[in-house]
Amino acid sequence: MLAKSDEDAVVRKLKTEGLVESEIRDEIAAIKRQKNLPLPHFSSLVISSWDEYQKRFWIFVLILLLPLSVNIPFYFLPQDADLLYSLLNVYEIFGLSTLVFVLFLACIYFIFTVVASQLSRLAIYSVIFLPNTASARKAYREALPKLAGYVWISVLSAIIIIGSLALFIIPAIIFSVWFSFSGFVYFNEDARGQDALAKSREIVRGYAWQIFLLFLLFGISAFLVYIVLTSGLEAILSLVFQGRDLSIITLDIMPTAFGLLIVPLFLIFSKRIYEHILYVKENISLASIQGNKKMIRNSALAGWVLVVFSGIFLSYFIYSGYRFLLGEKITTRNIDTFTIRVPLEKYKRANASYPENLRALIPDYADKLPATFREEENFSYTVIGDGVNYEICVSYEEDEKECFTGSENGS
Numbered sequence: 001m002l003a004k005s006d007e008d009a010v011v012r013k014l015k016t017e018g019l020v021e022s023e024i025r026d027e028i029a030a031i032k033r034q035k036n037l038p039l040p041h042f043s044s045l046v047i048s049s050w051d052e053y054q055k056r057f058w059i060f061v062l063i064l065l066l067p068l069s070v071n072i073p074f075y076f077l078p079q080d081a082d083l084l085y086s087l088l089n090v091y092e093i094f095g096l097s098t099l100v101f102v103l104f105l106a107c108i109y110f111i112f113t114v115v116a117s118q119l120s121r122l123a124i125y126s127v128i129f130l131p132n133t134a135s136a137r138k139a140y141r142e143a144l145p146k147l148a149g150y151v152w153i154s155v156l157s158a159i160i161i162i163g164s165l166a167l168f169i170i171p172a173i174i175f176s177v178w179f180s181f182s183g184f185v186y187f188n189e190d191a192r193g194q195d196a197l198a199k200s201r202e203i204v205r206g207y208a209w210q211i212f213l214l215f216l217l218f219g220i221s222a223f224l225v226y227i228v229l230t231s232g233l234e235a236i237l238s239l240v241f242q243g244r245d246l247s248i249i250t251l252d253i254m255p256t257a258f259g260l261l262i263v264p265l266f267l268i269f270s271k272r273i274y275e276h277i278l279y280v281k282e283n284i285s286l287a288s289i290q291g292n293k294k295m296i297r298n299s300a301l302a303g304w305v306l307v308v309f310s311g312i313f314l315s316y317f318i319y320s321g322y323r324f325l326l327g328e329k330i331t332t333r334n335i336d337t338f339t340i341r342v343p344l345e346k347y348k349r350a351n352a353s354y355p356e357n358l359r360a361l362i363p364d365y366a367d368k369l370p371a372t373f374r375e376e377e378n379f380s381y382t383v384i385g386d387g388v389n390y391e392i393c394v395s396y397e398e399d400e401k402e403c404f405t406g407s408e409n410g411s
Contacts, residue, residue, distance in 0.1 A: 039211070046218070049272060053264060059135065064120060070113050070116045070117075073109070122144075122187065125183065125267070126142035149192050161176055181199075207277055353387025392404060
């Protein structure tokens with residue numbers, strides 16, 4: 001194996017053997033052309049990457065404040081089924097136009113978080129590729145002009161990887177490894193779009209399995225470190241804030257913060273692999289890159305087709321879920337309209353008239369009101385004829401109402 005640090009030693013050894021400069025260059029080039037020249041050992045990559053990471057740690061922290069602050073509002077949003085119920089309530093209470101507006105704002109927020117993430121990653125590239133980048137502000141100034149091109153490379157690679165999922169997970173992993181250096185190629189060599197992806201593919205050629213295993217080892221190591229650190233922090237927080245709900249911190253903020261802080265270390269780790277391969281390969285042929293571009297175009301087309309079909313399927317899934325939740329709510333309201341009649345009749349038997357409002361039923365005639373009758377926008381209750389009868393109207397979908405009176409209940 002010939003790494004950068006070893007070249008001087010090799011040159012000195014060849015000189016002692018009496019070789020002239022031209023012969024030494026030929027020997028060095030021959031060593032570099034050896035097939036399957038291995039990458040540096042995982043431990044040496046981690047140690048050298050950690051040394052660089054430590055030196056610039058606080059710059060990385062300041063850079064990562066942007067994506068971290070952008071993600072914080074997400075922790076306070078409803079999750080999973082609660083989110084669907086919340087959207088359903090928005091539609092029922094405020095109407096379709098308000099729901100569309102809420103979804104539009106959600107899309108804007110999602111796009112903003114993606115852009116913030118991409119911009120912060122470019123700022124990290126500025127720090128690790130440009131030695132004179134000594135502050136987060138300067139890193140972001142260097143990154144901003146390159147944002148549009150980097151986002152396009154990210155979109156293009158994501159589309160291709162999504163398209164490869166049609167052939168299950170293995171092709172997606174392969175494409176992910178192939179394109180793992182596309183960001184470096186774009187930032188360091190100013191290759192754009194398909195050129196960056198094609199050049200990354202050619203850099204990886206012959207090293208794909210080694211790169212995959214190095215990335216896998218890094219991921220496993222990072223996960224183990226995360227488990228140890230977060231377990232210790234959770235224990236400390238539990239002692240300091242006894243009895244308090246810390247789920248937002250332990251389940252949301254801590255994983256995100258650790259995930260963000262590990263990104264610069266991983267990028268430095270990846271950059272060292274990238275630079276080592278470039279050093280070994282030196283010149284990458286234009287013909288091989290052009291062949292890769294054809295493969296990329298075909299894969300991108302398949303990806304776009306899969307994305308369109310996935311979008312259609314997802315829309316149908318969301319609509320089906322909405323109709324299910326709506327039906328569940330309507331069923332609940334139907335049950336509640338029958339349940340409320342019992343305490344109403346008890347009240348009438350005891351007081352010779354129906355109550356002025358449903359809250360008068362608590363606590364003597366009902367422990368609590370059924371869910372439908374806890375929010376006034378769901379129903380209206382009217383006493384008829386000095387309390388001899390009543391009318392309840394329950395709101396359903398699309399401003400439809402269903403009304404019933406005490407006489408309809410057999411009173």
